[in-house]
Amino acid sequence: MQPAAEGGSSDRVTVDLDPDVRSGPGKVRRDSEPVSEDERSGRADVVLSRIITALERLEVEENAPRSLKRKRYAAAMLLLSVPVLSSIVAFGVQLSVAFGRSFSKLGSLFVASSLLVTFLTTHLVLRYGSAEFKKLASRRYLICIVNGMVVASKHTLQAMAVSRMNSSIFFIVMRFALLWMAMFDALYSLKLPGLKAIGILAVILFSVSITSDSLTSDEEGMEVTMEGVFLALGCALADAGSDIASDVIGSSFTTGLQGTARNCELNRYLVMQQACSIPCYILAAAAIGELPILFRGYDSTVFFLASLPLVLKIPVFQFAIFTAGAVKTNMAVSFEMGVSYVFEVFFGLAKFNLSKFFAMMAFACVLLMDSLHASQLENAAAEQHRTTLQKVRREIERTCASTSVVRDGGDGNAK
Known part of the structure; x- marks a missing residue:
């Protein structure tokens, strides 16, 4: 509709198509007409009520993780099992080598990932239906290829490292993953190192002192090679990368999901992660010339010591992160070096040394202190x-209440 220019009038005629205001196909009004006080107050109340609704929704989202307190018993059991299973994964390979079995480490990893894919796929289809399995064809899961490669490199380096050094010393060197994660965090946030980074540096220096002491303690049964140390350092880098990738991908996949839908998404994520790891083990075996002997020396003992612990550890570790949180799970992981040392002493692979045991426990407590500090900072920010x-x-x-009182009072005076 064109503006009316009749009689030189400057009033402009418009069509108000607001569905909340119009009373017909198009309500014609003049812009010069004043808006009543009641209409203006009503619109303000609508806007404020929508803001209150949005704030209530945010409060619900902030308080949603508190519902996990109902599962504290299950979360505690998961956290207790994490350091035990993590130490058994590395100690099993060390024990197999100590028994004089010559076998391909990549073969045991290939079997473990194949079993995981089979079990997780079966659980996905039987528990959630074939329709949920077909969603794996979505392009969003292509990012799991990179995560699967990083996870495969972590487990490969770990298996090769613990065949050249004691698993307890391996877990000490693995704490260098904290340094890599601090560096990644600094690069991401583009900030100078803070109190947490300095604390991590102190932890790393402490781990270096323990590792250096172990390098000169061959008479106590602690065997370490420089090749094993370098492999463990590479494994620490891969571990930091896999943790960050799992955190980012898992959070993006499960945003806004709760209950069954969240568990189903986590199931799909684990299936894709392990399925993408299997080809990496084959390529690694071909690269180092172990493809023709991939299953050489593989027997029931190697299966129970080197493959089965990994089958149990991976889903337990992931569910611990999604149930108890990454911070608490990392607290539990800090004690895997002590658990591994107990296994070594029990099976006669190392001589018990009280000072070394307490040094490892002190190291784990320092890691626990750092994790608790980070958790307190996060809780304070959330509060x-x-x-x-x-x-x-x-x-x-x-504001809404005062506006309503003023409007009601004005109406009463008018009456």
Whole structure:
């Protein structure tokens, strides 16, 4: 509709198509007509009510993780099993080598991943239906290829390292993963190192002192080679990368999901992760010339010591992260070096040394202290966020109440 210019009038005629305002196909009004006070107040109330609804939704999302407290017993059991299974994964390879069995480490990893893919796929189809399995054809899961490669490199380096050194010393060197994660975090945030980074540096220096002491303690049964140390350092880098990738991918896949839908998505994620790891083991075996002898020396003992612990450890570790959180899971992982040392002493692979045992426990406590500090900082930030949301909500409700009182009073005077 064109503006009316009749009689030199400057008033402009418009068509208001707002569905909340119009009373017909198109309500014609003049812009110069004043908007009533009641209409203006009504619109303000609608806007404020929508803001309050959005704040309530944010508060619900902030408080959603608290529902996990109902599963504290299951979370505690998972956290207790994480260091045991992690230490058994490395100690099993060390024990197999100590028994004089010559076998391909990549063959045991290939069997473990194949079993995991079979079990997880069967669980996905039987528990959630074939329709959920078909969703794996989505392009969003292509990113799991990179994650599968990193996870495969981590397990490959770990198996090769623990065949050249004691598993307890391996887990000490593996704590260098904290340094890699601190570096990745600094690069991502583009910030100078803070208190947490300095604490991690102290932990790393402490681990170096223990490792150096172990390099000169051959008479105590602690066997270490420089090749094993370098392999463990590479494994620490791969471990940091896999943890970050799993955290980012898992969080993006399960955002907004709860209950069965969340567990189903985690099941699909684990299937793709392990399925993408299998070709990596074959390529690694071909690269080092072990493809023709991939299953050489593989027997029931190697299966129970080197493959089965990994089959149990991977899903337990992932579910511990999604149930108890990454911070608490990392706290539990800090004690795997002590558990592995106990296994070594029990099976006669190392002589018990009280000072070394307490040094490892002190190292684990330092890691625990760092994790607790990080957890307290995160909880304080979350609490401050919730407090701010509550203050904003109260202010908006107070504004709505005062506006309503003024409008009602004005109506009463008019009557």
